[in-house]
Amino acid sequence: MITMTHTLPPALQADNIHKRFGSLEVLKGISLTAHDGEVISILGSSGSGKSTFLRCLNLLEAPHEGRIALGGEDFKLKRLKDGSLVSADPRQITRLRASMGFVFQSFNLWPHMTILENVIEAPVMVRKTPRKQAVAEAEALLEKVGIADKRNAYPGHLSGGQQQRAAIARTLAMQPRVLLFDEPTSALDPEMVAEVLNVINGLAEEGRTMLLVTHEMRFARNVSTRVLFLHDGRIEEEGTPDKVFDDPASPRCRQFMASHR
């Protein structure tokens, strides 16, 4: 059994990701392997490159160096004149992106569509799921995140917490292999944080593979199988939650943990 799991390709693998904005080097070689069912939290102070790293993984941002593979399939990349790497295959990238759910800090729901329309858009337009089936699946997902009653409301009429839960449902509708969360609760009023974290916790318990950038330290510690601490574009500390939170080798990580309790 154990040897079996080792022969499976990792759900997501990134090797030596570099990224710069102009002359500012933001990522200085980050590698990460996420196996199926792992929940990896990425911590670090503001500007350490957490969002940039996450965005490089589905090529919302063009890295300058590195290799990315989803379920063992390498992203086909080509180099632009400015040195950055973009997808060399539009069909592959849309397919791979659809298998990597991305949840944004600012929800990014489409304001001209109802919640239900937001959720079925990609399944119907990209996956070609029959509309009736897509609606049934969407309703089940909205039920799951606890906003079934808002299916016909527009995003502008929902609270922040409800919008983020809708955005999570929209992402789940594509049945992604991996979920990427970029500070999903940072734009929320404090009283709405818990409802979103509950949904994310539920997903972790289902055994979903997730990368989670967050400042919710207690939650990260409870939900993660592994924690990365980023500093200045590098992985400064990596290990089990207990190790990284209680006994980090890096003084910087220790200081960060102390200042975030």
Next chain:
Amino acid sequence: MNLHGFGPQLLQGTLMTVRLALSAVSVGLVLGLLGAIAKSSRHAALRLLGEGYTTIVRGIPELLMVLIVYFGSSTMIGAVLRQFGIDTYVELGPFLSGTVALGLTFGAYATEVFRGALLTVPRGQIEAAQSLGLGRWHCFHRIVLPQLWRIALPGLGNLFMVLLKDTALISVVGLDEIMRKAQIAVGDTREPFTFYGCAALIYLGLTVLTSGGLMALEHRANRGYRRARS
């Protein structure tokens, strides 16, 4: 008011004016969208093309534009056909010339309206579409365009009202629209006040109708936004 039997003529002219305005606005909306896309493009050549189009068209008085399209088109089509060894005289005719001239003008101004609207669609919404695997065309047509429309509608409505009145210019090349029908009636009856007054009332009526139509369109486009915009 005694119209000396010219009532049906004025009605025909009104229909012609409406037809011309609608066909010119269709051409103009397409040109405006293309212009905005060109001007927002990553490619310098496309940006230059868009810039050239709006600069030239906006720099030429509309009356001149109508005359250039009407008289210039037959010369140009003739020259092109001659290259293929065909020697015939082809002209666009007043209606098509009017459509082209007014459409070009509307498109040039609409380019700026659409370009401004393009900037208001938050980048994050496009990233959300990309992250779900929507391709470029889906993203434009399903996410960007409906929102563009909402933002651009008031500006486009204004341009349409200007266009509606500019249709009067096409009377100079002999299109039987309101203005020309009124001129004919005046020539016949020597009652300029009656018929120019009538024409003015008709334009005013059309503008009021347009205004109502626009309000309905805006109301529709704003579904989901009322009370929103936190």
